[in-house]
Amino acid sequence: MSRAHRLIRRAGEVPFSPARIWAMLLRYLYILRSSWPRTLELLYWPTLQMLIWGFMSQFLRQNSSYVAQAFGVLLAAVMLWDLLFRSQLGLSISFLEEMWARNLGQLFVTPLRPYEWLISLLAMSIIRVTIGVVPAALLAIPLYHYSIFEMGLPLVAFVAVLAAMGWGLGLAICGAILRHGMGAESLAWTVIFAIAPLSCVYYPVTTLPSWLQPVAWALPSTYVFEGMRAVMFQGIFRTDYFLEALVLDVFYIALGAAIFFIAFRDARHRGALLQMGE
Amino acid sequence: MREPVILVENLVKRYGSTLAVDGISFTVERGVTTALLGGNGAGKTTTLAILLGLLLPTSGSVQIFGEDVLRHRYRVLPRMNFSTPYVDLPHRLTVRQNLVIYARLYGLPQRDERIAALAQDLQIEALLERPAGKLSAGQKTRVALAKAMLNEPELLLLDEPTVSLDPDTGDWVRGYLEEYRGRTGATILLASHNMAEVERLCSEVLMMKAGRIVDRGSPGELIDRYGRTNLEEVFLTIARARPALEAVQ
Numbered sequence: 406m407s408r409a410h411r412l413i414r415r416a417g418e419v420p421f422s423p424a425r426i427w428a429m430l431l432r433y434l435y436i437l438r439s440s441w442p443r444t445l446e447l448l449y450w451p452t453l454q455m456l457i458w459g460f461m462s463q464f465l466r467q468n469s470s471y472v473a474q475a476f477g478v479l480l481a482a483v484m485l486w487d488l489l490f491r492s493q494l495g496l497s498i499s500f501l502e503e504m505w506a507r508n509l510g511q512l513f514v515t516p517l518r519p520y521e522w523l524i525s526l527l528a529m530s531i532i533r534v535t536i537g538v539v540p541a542a543l544l545a546i547p548l549y550h551y552s553i554f555e556m557g558l559p560l561v562a563f564v565a566v567l568a569a570m571g572w573g574l575g576l577a578i579c580g581a582i583l584r585h586g587m588g589a590e591s592l593a594w595t596v597i598f599a600i601a602p603l604s605c606v607y608y609p610v611t612t613l614p615s616w617l618q619p620v621a622w623a624l625p626s627t628y629v630f631e632g633m634r635a636v637m638f639q640g641i642f643r644t645d646y647f648l649e650a651l652v653l654d655v656f657y658i659a660l661g662a663a664i665f666f667i668a669f670r671d672a673r674h675r676g677a678l679l680q681m682g683e
Numbered sequence: 684m685r686e687p688v689i690l691v692e693n694l695v696k697r698y699g700s701t702l703a704v705d706g707i708s709f710t711v712e713r714g715v716t717t718a719l720l721g722g723n724g725a726g727k728t729t730t731l732a733i734l735l736g737l738l739l740p741t742s743g744s745v746q747i748f749g750e751d752v753l754r755h756r757y758r759v760l761p762r763m764n765f766s767t768p769y770v771d772l773p774h775r776l777t778v779r780q781n782l783v784i785y786a787r788l789y790g791l792p793q794r795d796e797r798i799a800a801l802a803q804d805l806q807i808e809a810l811l812e813r814p815a816g817k818l819s820a821g822q823k824t825r826v827a828l829a830k831a832m833l834n835e836p837e838l839l840l841l842d843e844p845t846v847s848l849d850p851d852t853g854d855w856v857r858g859y860l861e862e863y864r865g866r867t868g869a870t871i872l873l874a875s876h877n878m879a880e881v882e883r884l885c886s887e888v889l890m891m892k893a894g895r896i897v898d899r900g901s902p903g904e905l906i907d908r909y910g911r912t913n914l915e916e917v918f919l920t921i922a923r924a925r926p927a928l929e930a931v932q
Contacts, residue, residue, distance in 0.1 A: 407835075408792075409791070409792055409793070409797075409835065410762075410835065410837075412790065412791075412792050413761045413762075413789055413790055413791060413792075413834050414761045414762060415790075416761065416789070416790025417757060417758075417760055417761025417762075417789065417790060418757060418758055418761065419790075420757070422790065424787060424790060425787070425788050425790070427787065428784050428785075428787030428788045429784075429788075431783070431784060431787070432773075432776070432780075432784045435776050435780045435784075436773075436775055436776065439775045439776065439814075440775065502773075506771075506773040506774065507770050507771075508770070508772075508773055510732075510737055510767075510770050511765075511770060511772065511785075511830075512788070513736075513737060514735045514736070514737065514760060514763075514764065514765045515760065515785065515788040515789060516757055516760050516761050516788065516789065516790070517788050518757070670739075673736075673737065673738060673739045674738075674739050675698070676698075676729065676732055676737070676738040678737045678738075679728075679732055679737050679738070679770070
């Protein structure tokens, strides 16, 4: 046996390989780089949202005491909401790239483990969110004299909670697509919007009917948006909200991962890894 | 008898009420090219998918290189590879990008040298910077073979390696596979409809029908056994025979 064979065998038997994760991440970066319209699309919607809500905020500052108290409240809300949406979509789109390319059969005859693939999807989600949301946030500074970065450390906490929630949701959606095929593809774009009214992005939880409020408090995103308003209106960071949101995140990520791995195993029973695609 | 690289026993795959693979058993010896031959729906691709670990069987056992594939597939995957014309490499990436990614997934040392050597062997040097989706069928086949050869597999599984190729390209691919097996001593298992290809490449044939192995032997033995002049006639005889044909297990 040659030295190369020995090295390949040893590498393949290692149960966790950053090199394989990097290989998959590289694949998604090549895809992103190969199409400038896709890169532009990443920037397009967050920037457009920021522009609309920025002008709306300027208008409401003159006409609403709520916005007048904290000018950036709507802008911060829309940017954080976009972060949640993009983190879920960033994961789901990279997953869908494999489905569109009918590439799962090729990938999983290599030593790539499903959990390594998942980690690469999470990493790609971070990159997509960064490309999409950060320029919009920077653009808001000269346009509206509002910087979300002034929130400081609480912003890091909000970003972490929302990104993790997006991943939990994204994993469950990928599992559903693995189970039900490309007919379930639209879930990647639609499911998150069912959560928006309950997350209380632009209004306090008390706005919801009392029977709906416990449902809202079951979402990590609700704690973030309530916490964001606490920072902006009262100047306090609600650690209790943060910790409760983290606990919920752990639960949703575990649930999403369980759905994904069960669906993956089921796909191996049905022979779907070879056939799945458009 | 040489050491078996593949050992399959009582393999069954059932999809609901459909029996795709019906209790097959076979061995493939080291350094031998073996064909899984059969009509559409005979169970060839299902068998290959189970060997690759992409599909879980309903029952039965599969050992490759002495390892239970169902329990320890990651011990054998680095030593094997697979190529099929029915699943292209991702279209939007260039050929080189695709090969680099698979080389990294296999943990290849000296990736660039390996890709350059394969590109020369398989005459795809001029294609390396082209998107994989813009290649002709023959070019795609050679690129898919390059991907399958990256880790210099000891076991190569091929699903109809020359389907949809013109005779010249098909002949070239067969020549390449013969040369590879001769040079490395690799074991090849291929599913095919192409009888001339099987006669040329394979020293062992497993004839499949309706999920069962209905006969087996070298191409010469099968031709003699059925009193025919070539393997295609043997195939037609078996394909058109009544279901009463005894399974040879």
